Amino acid sequence: MANHPGAVPRGTKRTYCQRIWRAVAAIPPGQVATYGGIAERVGLPRRARLVGHALRQLPAGSSVPWHRVIRAGGRIAFPPGSDSHREQCRRLAAEGVLVLNGRVDMDRYDWQPSLDELLWKPRD
């Protein structure tokens, strides 16, 4: 298999990034997940910050839907007015996710994985 977009930078020791990126990639379009939720899902409870670090490491042009990851409580993590904040709002809106004042209605859009999805745990 040739290199695909989203390949891990060499030198990283079996980074947690791959696991996190895979979990983020599993978020369905039109829905969102929280940093903490993703962390828990990949077996890293209370490591919400790691998810942020991992997404920061994401190569430009990656197909990983980073915009579907938001803070607990439905807030966009980027400062309002920043380019990233605008881009995230734009991408979410394009998927039908309503973003008001940098906030998302979690009752409506928070992703609750089905039992099937929970059972389908990729191994390392």
Place this chain on the structure above:
DNA sequence: CTGATGACTATAG
């Protein structure tokens, strides 16, 4: 090595 920083979160006042 140390200390600050940050795409976090929960709790308390």
Place this chain on the structure above:
DNA sequence: CCTATAGCCATCA
């Protein structure tokens, strides 16, 4: 709504 605190840990200066 806000600030403060504590827990968390890779990354950077």
